[in-house]
Amino acid sequence: MLRGIKLLSIAGLVLFFVWVLAKGFGLDPHEVPSVLAGRPAPDFSLTALGETTPVRLSAFKGKPVVLNFWATWCEPCKHEHEMLQNAARAYGDKVQFLGVVYQDAPEAVAAYLQRYGSTFTQLIDPESRTAIDYGVSGIPESFIIDATGVVVHKQTGVLTGELLISQLGEPPAQAEAEKATATP
Amino acid sequence: MKTLLLLIAFAVTPADEATREQQAQEIGRQLRCPVCQGMPISESPATMAQNMMARVRELLAEGKPPAEVTDYFVQRYGDWVLLKPSTQGFNLWVWILPPVVLVLAGLGVAMHLRRDVQHVAKQTASPNGIEEVNDGEDDALIRAVRREVEKS
Numbered sequence: 414m415l416r417g418i419k420l421l422s423i424a425g426l427v428l429f430f431v432w433v434l435a436k437g438f439g440l441d442p443h444e445v446p447s448v449l450a451g452r453p454a455p456d457f458s459l460t461a462l463g464e465t466t467p468v469r470l471s472a473f474k475g476k477p478v479v480l481n482f483w484a485t486w487c488e489p490c491k492h493e494h495e496m497l498q499n500a501a502r503a504y505g506d507k508v509q510f511l512g513v514v515y516q517d518a519p520e521a522v523a524a525y526l527q528r529y530g531s532t533f534t535q536l537i538d539p540e541s542r543t544a545i546d547y548g549v550s551g552i553p554e555s556f557i558i559d560a561t562g563v564v565v566h567k568q569t570g571v572l573t574g575e576l577l578i579s580q581l582g583e584p585p586a587q588a589e590a591e592k593a594t595a596t597p
Numbered sequence: 598m599k600t601l602l603l604l605i606a607f608a609v610t611p612a613d614e615a616t617r618e619q620q621a622q623e624i625g626r627q628l629r630c631p632v633c634q635g636m637p638i639s640e641s642p643a644t645m646a647q648n649m650m651a652r653v654r655e656l657l658a659e660g661k662p663p664a665e666v667t668d669y670f671v672q673r674y675g676d677w678v679l680l681k682p683s684t685q686g687f688n689l690w691v692w693i694l695p696p697v698v699l700v701l702a703g704l705g706v707a708m709h710l711r712r713d714v715q716h717v718a719k720q721t722a723s724p725n726g727i728e729e730v731n732d733g734e735d736d737a738l739i740r741a742v743r744r745e746v747e748k749s
Contacts, residue, residue, distance in 0.1 A: 426701075433690060448675040453674075518643050541648040548673040550631030550645075 423465055447548060449566035454480070454558045455546040459513070460538035471562070473509045477581055478558040481510070481572065482549050484517040485525040490553045492527065493571045501533040503584035513538050515552050551558055555579070570582055617657045624653050626665050629680050637680055 458467040470478065479496060483490035501510040510533035512545075514522050519537055526535065538544055545555060550569075557566040557580045566580050578584075627637025632643035638650050650669070656666045670678050682691045 433694070448673065540651055541645060542652065543650060544645070545652055546673060547671075548675070550674070 420572065443457040446483055447564070449548060449556070449564040450567060452564060453562050454478070454556065454564045457541075457546065459543060461539055462514070462519055462526070462537060468511075470511075470558075471509075474560070474562050476560050478509045478511060478556075479572075479577070479581075480513060480547075480558060482513045482515045482544055482547070482552050482554045484515045484552055485521045486517060487515075487552050489571050491529075493553050495574070496574055497583040498530060498532045500574065500584070505579065505585060507585055508581055509537060510534075513543055515544055516541060516551065531580060558561045617654070620657055621650065621653045623655075624663055625650050626679055627667060627673075628670055629678050631674065631678075633658050648703075 425439070426559040445453075454470060456469065456471045458469045459569075460466070462467050470480075479497070479565045480496060481493070483494070485491070497510060501508075504510070513537040514535060514537050522535060536543075541549075551570075553571060556564050557568070557577075558566050566576075568576065601747075622639050628638045628649065630636045630638050630641035630643055630649075631725040632645050633641040636646070638646040638653075646695045652669075653666055656669060657663070661669075667679075676682065
């Protein structure tokens, strides 16, 4: 009987440790969890590249915002940039896209956008204050903010078109086209 | 004259600066660098860490107490940003488990050693020099050997 109790205790301990370890399986230890999901997006007032007038996040309340932290020295950011350009065009004035330049020289950003184009506003973030406010740990990182100003999604890594559609719905142009093809 | 007195009253002394820097370093040692994640922001060479330290200094200069400054970063990065895990929720296990496991392992080793000592004691106490195991283990071979030895 003593032996049985001993075996059960060992089995119980092993299962407990497996449970504790399993809690961490599937998690990326380098990915910083977002504490902003479900909370109001921190407001900011940043200057757009090449401009002097500040741009405030709160000015866009009433429409969803896609806030993308990026830099020209970040290769995945460049892959993402084309998709964001197209998405900004497709969503038009239904969704506000904003880029926040992360630890990069404005001149380098200007040269990059001159070459690859820019369909949405790029903001300069001195001393990464806004990046710190959003808990940014690396780039690319994007935040999807709903029309009420609440953060609904944080994306660590490249943002995809599919994810944008799942959060924002189909872009108006695409929705119209699908409606037109569906109508007999 | 009044202006001069006011200026003197609100002047930041070198001692204040030194205290604030000490507080900043202390806070910096508690906060994890988001880039070099094993290092505190007070030691990490990453630009982000330096920006965070600058923010720590700004908040202290605004008169915020150290606990509030630390909480500022926890509100933005979560408990993850603390190099020393908090003692709340699931994190409590991080503090409880190691000493518990150590105590259990120690008890296990002690019990095992005690059993070994008891076996040796019984062996040396036997008049025939043969192990008289009386702990409930059936060993037919040992009993057979003992019978043979006792016959002779």
